[in-house]
């Protein structure tokens with residue numbers, strides 16, 4: 001990236017609120033239903049119908065707002081945003097303009113181990129639009145086909161301050177926001193199902209300039225890495241325009257994930273003139289203290305706080321704690337494993353973190369599985385680490401057991417029994433194997449006695465081979481040296 | 487406040503409405519007199535009155551999050567109200583918002 005320019009990014013996230021029904025009617029929000037089966041006179045905009053607000057949608061939005069440290073506006077009103085597009089049967093979208101439910105929040109992100117605070121401008125409630133099909137497979141249609149199942153599904157639009165200074169910070173913000181929302185379970189955040197979508201405002205300005213440059217709005221990024229790629233491309237494009245003496249124009253651009261470029265969307269509509277006004281079909285909302293306090297009382301431990309607890313309670317490094325809290329399912333897995341191991345023995349929290357972040361996550365990644373789909377149950381990973389810690393098996397054998405656990409879903413004790421992998425810690429037996437190894441290696445013994453201490457490694461290897469890896473390695477080391485010194 | 491014919495053209499295009507030149511003239515006058523009236527209302531001192539967003543006095547009209555499925559006959563009626571259909575879909579004129 002060019003050092004002459006500073007990048008300024010603000011993000012708008014639309015996250016689907018996790019309700020059973022739509023925001024203004026009783027239709028289901030089920031994603032997998034047949035097209036146009038979750039529709040009714042209200043969400044298809046028939047004349048004379050009246051919308052009625054879903055209380056749960058308000059509760060979940062307020063919960064999200066509290067988790068993001070926002071001020072809750074007790075009084076809130078709905079507004080109509082007018083535009084014509086066939087995905088919107090009413091020709092207006094019910095949204096909020098003045099007096100959204102929440103304003104002035106913030107969220108911590110971490111990039112390269114640096115913590116940065118990103119401001120949240122506002123969170124408002126609005127309804128989703130329908131889905132339009134322009135083609136069926138490879139066949140281009142000469143018309144558009146509308147499915148209104150999604151029309152009227154509640155969304156919370158979370159608008160950030162223009163506080164991000166690089167595409168990496170934007171990706172970190174989205175990751176942190178998604179993680180937080182998953183912790184408090186106010187949205188599924190499933191990006192493939194469009195339940196967590198992001199538009200980005202991006203501009204550049206010469207370093208040191210106070211005023212913002214002219215921004216472009218980017219749309220159609222369907223993954224967090226897509227957002228990062230699109231922003232990285234757009235920064236480069238804007239720098240090139242300016243460097244070649246051109247001017248950035250304010251416009252909406254769409255990300256093409258195949259060509260990996262952004263394209264201008266030439267809109268025929270007069271530059272966004274939505275003519276917002278308060279929706280006369282919906283009376284204002286007035287949230288009382290009880291409503292807000294009840295929600296506050298039910299906010300679970302948030303990622304930042306949980307991270308601090310992992311560091312204090314289990315002595316994890318900041319790095320490991322960050323990896324583990326990055327996904328609610330992962331941190332739940334970790335704590336289940338730790339609890340199961342602590343029933344057997346002590347000091348297992350750190351080794352469990354290592355097994356989890358290096359061995360298990362690596363294998364899951366290769367197998368394209370999520371932590372929830374892990375063939376190794378959390379309790380079993382805890383038991384495995386407890387067995388190492390109690391010297392029942394060596395770390396080396398543990399890797400074999402772990403491999404088997406991953407492939408067979410079995411618990412470690414069963415595998416150890418079936419395969420006869422219990423560690424040999426009987427002193428006499430180890431002495432016997434060590435003596436055999438020494439007797440078979442006169443040359444190496446001579447080297448050792450001649451002062452080459454590293455030669456002992458080869459004899460250790462032979463002992464491990466003879467015991468099929470089961471001899472307790474600490475004991476082998478000690479006994480071998482004792483025998484050699486005789 | 488002075489409404490021009492240009493303003494009427496703009497508002498009409500936003501609302502997807504078409505008017506004859508004669509109608510446009512009378513609309514220009516009508517809108518102008520409506521705005522004059524609002525100018526007059528604005529003379530009232532409202533500095534101590536909270537803004538009103540709704541004519542009704544109620545608040546917090548909301549419902550529980552319980553699914554009620556539309557009957558097949560309701561869904562059929564919704565399709566009948568639409569200009570066209572194809573299979574399970576409402577069929578509409580093609581609108582693309584990107585151009586190469």
Ligand SMILES: [Zn+2]
Nearest residue numbers: 025027040043
């Ligand atoms: Zn409906």
